[in-house]
Amino acid sequence: MLTFEVIVYNEKVRELLREGEHHKRFSDDWGDSHYIEIKAGDENSALAKVEMRYPERDGFVVEDISRA
Numbered sequence: 001m002l003t004f005e006v007i008v009y010n011e012k013v014r015e016l017l018r019e020g021e022h023h024k025r026f027s028d029d030w031g032d033s034h035y036i037e038i039k040a041g042d043e044n045s046a047l048a049k050v051e052m053r054y055p056e057r058d059g060f061v062v063e064d065i066s067r068a
Contacts, residue, residue, distance in 0.1 A: 001039045003068040004046040009033045012059030026059075037068055 010030035013023045017031045040046035047065055054060035 001041060002046075004038045004040060004043060004065055005068040006036045006038055006046065006050050006065045007033050007063040008036060008050065008054050008060055009063060010054075010059045011061050033063060043067075 009032060010023070010026055013026050013028065013031040016023050017028060022028060023030070036050065038046045038049050040049055043065060047062065050062060050065070054062075
């Protein structure tokens, strides 16, 4: 298994914070980038794991992924 560092934020949270509002489900800190380590066999598998945990439909955006 390889370790990947993935940078994720939530676009919906960012938009609401710009408007002075708060997201109903996610804390304000999701407007900032989060650095998350994922163990996977390759980059595509790591990205798939991230997308399951932080789905795009909920506003999550993967900024970057790299080997840790």
